[in-house]
Amino acid sequence: MAVAEGTFEGAVVATERPPLSPGQLAWRRFRRHKMAMFGAVLLFLMILYVILGSLAYTEQYANRNDLSITLSAPSREHPFGTDGTGRDILARTIYGGQISVAIGISAMVISVTVGVLVGSIAGYYGGLIDSILMRFTEAVFNIPQLFLLIVLAKALSGKIPTFKVLGRTLSGSVVVVISVIGLTSWMYLARIVRASYLSLKEQEFVTAARSIGAPNPRIIFRHILPNCIAPIVVSATLGVASAILNEAYVSFLGLGVQPPTATWGNMLEQAYHHLETEPWMWIFPGLLILLTVLAINFLGDGLRDALDPRTII
Amino acid sequence: MTRYIIRRLLQAIPLLLIISAVLFILMNAMGDPLASFGGRRRIRSQDRARLTRKLGLDKPIPVQFAIWLVGNDWMDVDLDGDGVPDGKGTRRGVLRGDWGKSFMEKRPVREIIAERVPNTLILMLTSEVVILVFSLFIGIYSALRQYSLLDHTATALSFIGYSMPIFWLALMMMFIFAVYFKRWGLPYFPTVGMYDLSVGKTIPQVLWHMVLPVATMSIMSIAAYSRFIRGSMLEVISQDYIRTAEAKGLSERMILMGHALKNAALPLVTIVGMDLPILLGGAVVTESIFAWPGMGRLFWDAATDTDIPVLMGVLMLISVAVVIFQLITDITYTFFDPRIRYE
DSSP states (O other), X not given: OHHHHHHHHHHHHOSSSOOOOHHHHHHHHHHHOXXXXXXXXXXXXXXXXXXXXXXXXXXXXXXXXXXXXXXXXXXXXXXXXXXXXXXXXXXXXXXXXXXXXXXXXXXXXXXXXHHHHHHHHHHHHOHHHHHHHHHHHHHHHTSOHHHHHHHHHHHHTTOSOOEEETTEEEOTHHHHHHHHHHHTSOHHHHHHHHHHHHHHTTSHHHHHHHHTTOXXXXXXXXXXXXXXXXXXXXXXXHHHHHHHHHHHHHHHTTOSOOTTXXXXXXXXXXXXXXXTTOTHHHHHHHHHHXXXXXXXXXXXXXXXXXHOTTOOO | OHHHHHHXXXXXXXXXXXXXXXXXXXXXXXXXXXXXXXXTSOOOHHHHHHHHHHTTTTSOHHHHHHHHHHOSTTSBOOSSSSSSOOSBOOOOOGGGTOOOBOTTTOSBHHHHHHHHHHHHHHHHHHHHHHHHHHHHHHHHHHHHTTTSHHHHHHHHHHHHHTTSOXXXXXXXXXXXXXXXXXXXXXXXXXXXXXXXXXXXSOHHHHHHHHHHHHHHHHHHHHHHHHHHHHHHHHHHHTSHHHHHHHHTTOOHHHIIIIIIHHHHHHHHHHHHHHHHHHHHTOOHHHHHHTTOOSHHHHHHXXXXXXXXXXXXXXXXXXXXXXXXXXXXXHHHHHHHOTTOOOO
């Protein structure tokens, strides 16, 4: 369908150019999507902020307590002010941002992996396997995510020790938060993937692959999966955004990443007690969450339109 | 239709069993329910052993689950730990209407939940009405005047709306409408509780205390809902039957309400049907911030104390509500779209 339309588009636009591939068409639709481009630029800026920022400040500086300057308002020296133990908030938003974004991406990887596995196996094999997997999916889907997050976060907390990655010491709570968010947000994707597998497995190319003796896993992942990549990409993108928000919720309830490791979420949790008098403590981390999530949502929305072959350019 | 409803209800039984089993296992991994039992004092080890036996926590988890489900008045219970049974248990199990007793409050879970549900429903149903009114208005207007200034503004605002952590919005609302309004000498809104203790639980008090939490929750959902309504309205008004209705010379109002909205409402019914049962569970974060004594707050407090009977009660109540509302939603479809038939 996409290919047929590609040829048609090419023929209309100009005769001297070869027809555009579906990928090129998607890129063209994406480029013309103003909000998506705005989202991409904004996200790029946010990534620059957390990467370039870490060149300007060290992590020791971000975690250093200075009790002589606790709760000081934004100044030339501390542009975003300092927190309850005199740590520089600007530096903490930079390192906290790295963790928050990393949590967002890793949690998304988990949820997409589980979602695709469950959805594709259920959809492809059908029958009893399908019933069992889908009943389970429905069961998990029935409980509101935040309730499940709380129960799971409490069940797993404190069970993973501190470890080192890329020269940074991270508390085990990072892994807990990632798995908890990942394991509570795969259900929706599983349903979408299952639905596309149900129709795709009846198509001729699957029969062809089967007739030349391709094993089932190969048919599932090499033949069928590339055909439902569009909804997966969109849901993965939006998944990063909701994972960042979920990290903030879990941290806000005190079940998230434990200090001194900063995340945008746990910075907000500490700031909650300084609502009236020290607004800079919660305004900046909150604003950064908002901008990042907003950028990713714009991007995801643009991708949805761009990857949909029915969208008219 | 009746057969369809019965079949759906029968299908729900294994689903609810799976849910409760999964939750029960997870909850028993949450931590030690006895940890916060003695308050600040440490519990002596013989007391701990006695309490563990009394609450039935010494049994293997599958047995505990069975007791939670069907009670223990049919099996022998050994309360003093001497290996000799002291008679039958007293619990009747969820299936026979006994939700167990709260570990912390030593009261029946059903009683505790029954106290909280009205508080939560006042808050959540008001929000839902506010959400529907505003998002229908914004959504329909945006769809009719697509790409107008208001449409663009609504799009931008709704993206911002659902990209915000809800508690951050709550903090901002508190900061502006409570802290700053007070500073400026304007009438300011209360930020905690359901009513002023000095005035008592009167209707104006509760309404006044509801403003900020309702506004917080509504803003988040209006953002998502209005986008959604705009989308389904746009799809419907490009259909042929709308052009036919126009050609017949019907008024715009008639076309909009009679033809377009009824068809565009179908996807809306789905999300409202998904949201309503969840409203019963309250809003954990919002209720915690505004100290609203509802179900969300109850759940959060119970989670902090690992009060398993209360947690199970809240979650199973929500799960049952989800199942029932899904069925109601599916039946409502037949009203909005007569082509849908169940047999």
